[in-house]
Amino acid sequence: MASLRDIKNSINSTKKMSQITKAMEMTSAAKWNRGVMNAKAFVPYMEKIQEVTASIAIGAGGVNHPMLQHRPVKKTGYIVMTSDRGLAGAFNSNVIRKVHQTIQSRHQSNDEFAIIAIGRVARDFFVKRGMNVILEIVGVSDQPSFESIKDITSSTVGMFADGTFDELYVYYSHYQSAISQEVTEKKLLPLADLSTSHKLISYEFEPSAEEILEVLLPQYAESLIYGALLDSKASEHAARMTAMRNATDNAQEMIKSYSLKYNRARQAAITQEIAEIVGGAAALE
Amino acid sequence: MKTIKVSVVTPDGPVYDSDVEMVSTKAQSGELGVLPGHIPMVAPLQIGAVRLKKEGKMEFIAVSGGFLEVRPDQVTILAQSAETASHIDVERALRAKERAEQRMREQKAEHIDFRRAELALQRAINRLAVSEKRF
Numbered sequence: 001m002a003s004l005r006d007i008k009n010s011i012n013s014t015k016k017m018s019q020i021t022k023a024m025e026m027t028s029a030a031k032w033n034r035g036v037m038n039a040k041a042f043v044p045y046m047e048k049i050q051e052v053t054a055s056i057a058i059g060a061g062g063v064n065h066p067m068l069q070h071r072p073v074k075k076t077g078y079i080v081m082t083s084d085r086g087l088a089g090a091f092n093s094n095v096i097r098k099v100h101q102t103i104q105s106r107h108q109s110n111d112e113f114a115i116i117a118i119g120r121v122a123r124d125f126f127v128k129r130g131m132n133v134i135l136e137i138v139g140v141s142d143q144p145s146f147e148s149i150k151d152i153t154s155s156t157v158g159m160f161a162d163g164t165f166d167e168l169y170v171y172y173s174h175y176q177s178a179i180s181q182e183v184t185e186k187k188l189l190p191l192a193d194l195s196t197s198h199k200l201i202s203y204e205f206e207p208s209a210e211e212i213l214e215v216l217l218p219q220y221a222e223s224l225i226y227g228a229l230l231d232s233k234a235s236e237h238a239a240r241m242t243a244m245r246n247a248t249d250n251a252q253e254m255i256k257s258y259s260l261k262y263n264r265a266r267q268a269a270i271t272q273e274i275a276e277i278v279g280g281a282a283a284l285e
Numbered sequence: 286m287k288t289i290k291v292s293v294v295t296p297d298g299p300v301y302d303s304d305v306e307m308v309s310t311k312a313q314s315g316e317l318g319v320l321p322g323h324i325p326m327v328a329p330l331q332i333g334a335v336r337l338k339k340e341g342k343m344e345f346i347a348v349s350g351g352f353l354e355v356r357p358d359q360v361t362i363l364a365q366s367a368e369t370a371s372h373i374d375v376e377r378a379l380r381a382k383e384r385a386e387q388r389m390r391e392q393k394a395e396h397i398d399f400r401r402a403e404l405a406l407q408r409a410i411n412r413l414a415v416s417e418k419r420f
Contacts, residue, residue: 038297041297041298041299042296042297042298044294044298044299045294045295045296045298045299045363046296048294048354048361048363049352049363052327052352052354052361052363056327145297146295146296146297146365146366147365147366150365202325203325203326203327203354204324204325204326204327205326205327205328206312206314206317206326206327206328207313207314207328211313211329212327212328212329212352215329215352216329216352219351219352219363219365223296226296
């Protein structure tokens with residue numbers, strides 16, 4: 001049986017750990033709140049740009065733009081969104097597993113796909129396995145502004161335009177609620193299924209539909225990526241918050257059982273001492 | 286007087302929402318004014334100021350590119366970033382201006398960074414102009 005001191009030490013270290021996980025839970029909760037707010041603030045922009053893009057692309061009919069056209073797929077691009085740090089439960093591994101499985105089942109060789117890794121976890125995973133990572137982004141802030149990730153989105157969209165890959169998927173954790181996030185696959189490019197629930201309006205174009213699509217479509221694709229990133233960030237913080245809450249709960253449980261052990265051991269020691277004293281006194285008589 | 290609803294939305298959230306009498310913007314093809322009852326139209330915008338006439342007074346918003354979508358009763362401006370005059374961080378814009386000028390001195394004119402710096406400079410100058418409301 002462990003000595004009293006050993007048990008005391010484990011109680012103390014578990015307590016310290018639970019303090020840390022508790023603190024992490026609270027910071028994640030704050031970040032989660034902000035993350036959800038950011039994702040919400042983005043919705044009006046997304047809806048509007050989707051509506052306008054759909055109206056133009058469908059309404060203007062007969063316009064050809066490379067981003068709307070399916071071309072024979074020689075190479076597929078995958079954007080993988082994970083976090084930079086772990087301790088978020090199954091958040092990262094879920095996304096990575098899904099991507100890994102998809103790539104294994106769809107492709108035979110490294111030349112058929114290209115990975116754009118966002119977040120340190122995804123980068124480390126795919127680089128370590130020698131998979132074709134063509135762009136890696138680490139250190140995305142917890143509340144990314146559109147401006148700050150402009151480089152990522154525009155270079156990704158640029159890669160599609162210059163033929164680095166012929167279709168583009170994004171994998172990220174879609175935020176459903178604080179306790180549930182779902183790995184989602186979304187086809188970004190070519191922009192195939194544009195549709196709108198609103199009534200189509202026939203616009204006048206200034207200067208022309210082609211020129212507007214030229215500017216609008218890249219922006220639309222960029223905002224899709226940005227939207228996915230916001231979604232992923234909200235999920236990350238929610239997942240970390242839940243993971244840390246569980247860790248704190250488990251630590252409390254452990255402290256409880258250690259305390260019980262400690263009290264038993266202490267009582268046993270006292271009983272033994274009394275027995276020794278009584279034994280000693282009896283021997284003197 | 287007839288009014289038209291204007292909303293300016295950016296990826297970081299809505300920036301402006303109100304009814305105004307007239308909207309004037311700088312589209313890629315030139316200055317563009319919109320009054321209530323305009324036919325539906327879409328036009329890309331330049332980096333510049335959006336001027337809104339509201340109750341006889343002018344209000345200014347700095348936009349960095351984006352789109353103007355017009356419907357008879359509503360104007361929507363979709364911009365990658367936009368700030369009303371009072372929300373502009375003047376110091377940041379000044380710093381950005383200096384940085385951009387510095388970069389333009391270092392780079393060759395045909396380099397892609399030169400073009401980027403040029404755009405950054407335009408945005409900074411636009412913000413400063415809007416914050417001081419001089420046009």
